[in-house]
Amino acid sequence: MHTTRSQRWRDRRARWVPAASEIDPRRLAVDVIDSRKVAVPFVRAHHYAASMPVTRLSVGLFADGAGGRPQLVGVCVFSYPVNDASVPKNAGLQNPRAACDLGRLVVLDCQGGNAESFLVARAFRLLRREKPEILSVISYADPVRRSDGQGRVFMPGHVGGLYAVMAARYVGRSSPRTDLLLPDGRPMSPRALSKIRNAECGQRYAIDDLLRAGAPPPRHGEDRAAWLTGLERADFLRRRRHPGCHAYVFPLTRAARHAAARVPDHPYPVLDRSLTDGDVTALPLLRRAA
Known part of the structure; x- marks a missing residue:
């Protein structure tokens, strides 16, 4: 079945907000932030992995806070690729430094359903401004449901619905591990x-x-x-x-789009929330976004 809710995070636990809920862009801002001093504490406090990858750029989502002060409510982290081979395999680029990973994406549950796409779209623009050598972004969706030692689900697994909505190319799975x-x-x-x-x-x-x-x-x-x-x-x-994460590619330039076209794409994977353990990907993969 498909969910009508958007996944959010708080205190390293998945939270949900109605996908139909909307943000007020006038009350939000997106800007580059200090990775060590600002992004790391936020990611460790709220992302289920509680860890930070080796970062190339961090971008923050800010909302109006108490007394009119900006409050950090989301972080998008661009990191080095998991390995050099992933860049030509997924993005079609031969230079490993010409692509990066979307290593962490965390938005708090106080934000509406379209906050993630709002943040990511603007983060891509800042990435091109700050790191013009980066032509493509590779993102992975972990479809494996995870529970803690007491059996409580803290990461329900996802198949990259946000990336499909943003028209990323789905290029298959990473290697099983x-x-x-x-x-x-x-x-x-x-x-x-x-x-x-x-x-x-x-x-x-x-x-x-x-x-x-x-x-x-x-x-x-x-x-x-x-x-x-x-x-x-x-x-x-x-x-x-x-079984491997679902891999998506966002080409950011015309040259990157030409390079990505050399990599076969596939129908978007479908989420099956009826599954209570393991991989939450519905099979077979039949659906492609309109």
């Missing part, structure tokens, strides 16, 4: 786990994320890869197979 889930149901980033295993720069933050989630600290001199293996054996980290 195996996620390592924390006790609260959040997946650990494969890149963060790789940094720990290989003692790379940035491993301290990834380790701290595990410790904050309740993991026992590694013993003095303990090999980090062995420590992660021990967390799996103790069921602190749980493996779960993931």
